[in-house]
Amino acid sequence: MRATMAKPLHPSVEQFKQFVKKHPKLIQEVRSGKKTWKQVYEDWYLFGEDDEIWDPYRERDGKRNEGEKGASKWLDKLAAMLGQMDAAEVQKHLANVQQAIGAIQSILSEFQGASQQRPNKDEHPFSFRKD
Numbered sequence: 001m002r003a004t005m006a007k008p009l010h011p012s013v014e015q016f017k018q019f020v021k022k023h024p025k026l027i028q029e030v031r032s033g034k035k036t037w038k039q040v041y042e043d044w045y046l047f048g049e050d051d052e053i054w055d056p057y058r059e060r061d062g063k064r065n066e067g068e069k070g071a072s073k074w075l076d077k078l079a080a081m082l083g084q085m086d087a088a089e090v091q092k093h094l095a096n097v098q099q100a101i102g103a104i105q106s107i108l109s110e111f112q113g114a115s116q117q118r119p120n121k122d123e124h125p126f127s128f129r130k131d
Helices: 011-022 024-031 037-047 052-057 063-084 087-117
Strands: none
Touching: 011 024, 011 037, 024 037, 024 052, 037 052
């Protein structure tokens, strides 16, 4: 028998092995026949290990860890939205909102001025007196 030296694995395969060790539920998924290792590897390669498709397979370390990941997902989504925003378009929308607020304020001030000028119930402007 000739001893053969094992060829070192590609670094991405080593990273994938570490990922699978962190997500033992993936092993159960493959063993049950729901997925193949090829499918899991391709998903891992395309989406990365931080994608939310792996959430069902994550080990729950506690609520603190989940809260931190939820906050980071929210911040990531917010950052992505901010990156896609057009500054000129945002400025245009803000100007429209500012005009609408100004119009509402002027209407409210007119109503407030009318209520302040309105006489009391006893002092009707067209009161008729008996002679």
